[in-house]
Amino acid sequence: TIRNYLIGYYIVEYEQNGNDRAKYGAKVLESMADNLKHIKGLSTTNLRLFRQFYSMYPQIHQSLTDESKINLKIQTNKLLTHLTFTHFVELIKIDDKTKRLCYEVETIKGNWSVRELKRQIEILLYERIGLSKDKNALLKSLNCEKKI
Template identity: 40%
Template sequence: MELKNQNLFNRVIELLVQARQKVSQTINNTMAITYFEIGRMIVEEEQQGKEKAEYGKQILNELSEKLVVEFGKGFSETNLKQMRSFYLTYSIRQTVSDEFAKDYTVPVQFKLTWSHYLKLMRIPDLNERNFYEIEAIKNNWSLRELQRQFDSALYTRLVLSKNKEEVISLGQKGQIIEKNKDLIKDPYVLEFLGLPQKSFYSESDLEQKLIDKLEHFLLELGNGFTFVARQKRITFEEKHFKVDLVFYNRILKCFVLIDLKIGELKHQDIGQMQMYVNYFDREVKLEDENKTIGIILCQDKSESLVRYTLPENNDQIFASKYLTVLPSEKDFIKIIEN
């Protein structure tokens, strides 16, 4: 039976979905707070023991046995140790950022699920851990997406182009986009496309895969991106050109053009992107919008070629490598060092 008032139906559905999300968030917050408090109680009780190591082991064993009987296997000795670690990890750290935390009614350390915190606690570097926590909250990352961003070394890729003060800021505020270069990563990791590293594929194949996995690609691009067009046609003097992908960044208020290149970057590729950027600046962007950014994604590039092809004060054209498989930790270190 078709509803006469479809608008009413849509509004009720939206309200119910929002209610479910709020209930889920409340449960997650309450669980994290509860486990934090259990961890605190365990630590405080352990500190009263004369032989801390033996006394602590005895406490966990006895407490686990009683809680499992009362509440189930979620309170094994291993899980209680994790709760203790949770308290020790988050009770002694510095506040992530007063400016960031004030936007939330719940303390910032309790905005994610327990599973998120189990992952975060395994990151030893405080700044890196804080960064992933802030970004997971800001971007509503699922646990799977948090794991994916960590595996693709997002923090490390962003750190490469920053000075000491900017690196510290990443751990206090997350990724802050204030200038064009803040948008750029090198390399971009596109393992979600399912393309083997050494198989043959065309630029159109790569483009189609990115469109098919657009949601994943937007997450890899970063904050504030919206999709505008693919194969955007540019025409002047009866000559036609096509920009592979066009995005808009709401934070910097500018168009972002992406050109895909198979193989090594050539100086002609940079010149072509310069033409696209100039056209958008002069013919497409509005007066209150900022200058267009062009990103060339390529399999390989010469830093010298890029440096000498572009002007010294360049802040619009960027060339970055892309990877179609997730490297091992050892290979990632080599890529980053090179």
């Protein structure tokens, strides 16, 4: 997971000079994938995912010293110790930060596999929690009440 994050960091900060995207027609990812074809798992598709992972989870790079930040984000070490890169691949598909945070928290609390995370996203857990009058009962019924 850290390797993939650092590759994403390298792509954004060095290959794209800190920009969200490379210059039009630069084919940065294709060129990198071709140069790294001898290393397993570094296809153009994966490099795209690594770049997106870095962009969506800047808190991995930042220090969480401000207490107000801690309340709004899961501590980085919990994210990295409880979630695999495949979990992050599913989570980066969620654009809404609050919704993504909800799934991060519930994945860690429930010790969800990637398959279970996908299932909960598909059955709209976040939306169901928002509509529920008794959120704790809903989470208990879904087996989400395991302690971290």
